[in-house]
């Protein structure tokens with residue numbers, strides 16, 4: 001199983017990076033035959049979708065001369081995608097949203113693929129804040145639209161860049177998410 005983890009934070013070594021690395025730890029320990037790739041979305045040179053629809057006449061490839069093709073192809077090739085995002089004003093980071101919008105170029109292909117999906121949203125606000133429900137609902141809708149299974153939707157509370165590294169309870173919860181991945185993998 002090819003597992004692609006996308007870090008949607010521009011603060012590469014911040015809480016989102018810590019969370020994704022902790023999930024990887026769990027996957028390496030629990031999930032057999034996993035090919036893991038962690039990718040920092042902030043490293044991409046990407047411009048937003050303009051709805052020019054040129055991709056529809058270009059074999060499903062975005063015509064922008066940026067990293068659109070590269071990131072969309074990584075998503076096409078993955079069996080499971082795990083998105084990590086900091087909460088920015090009750091939503092996901094703009095860097096990650098730009099990637100999601102680029103899926104438009106390959107909608108036909110992506111809607112035929114049975115992918116597994118996981119989301120982690122990390123904010124300063126306590127876990128009962130509406131922002132986590134909003135982000136979870138957004139990805140429920142996106143997964144329903146593509147016909148993919150949302151196998152986990154996890155909220156984490158952390159603020160300063162190093163906060164999560166000190167939080168043993170939330171780190172353990174993140175590591176344990178590999179249980180859901182294993183279940184999907186037939187174990």
Ligand SMILES: Cc1cc2nc3c(=O)[nH]c(=O)nc-3n(C[C@H](O)[C@H](O)[C@H](O)COP(=O)(O)O)c2cc1C
Pocket residue numbers: 009010011013014015016017085086087088089090091122123124125126131158159160161
């Ligand atoms: C532009 C901006 C907007 C933010 N908006 C929110 C918000 O609406 N809710 C929240 O809980 N935290 C908000 N935060 C705090 C971040 O979500 C929080 O610090 C998170 O841990 C950052 O993750 P990172 O360390 O991976 O970058 C915001 C931070 C920034 C920079």
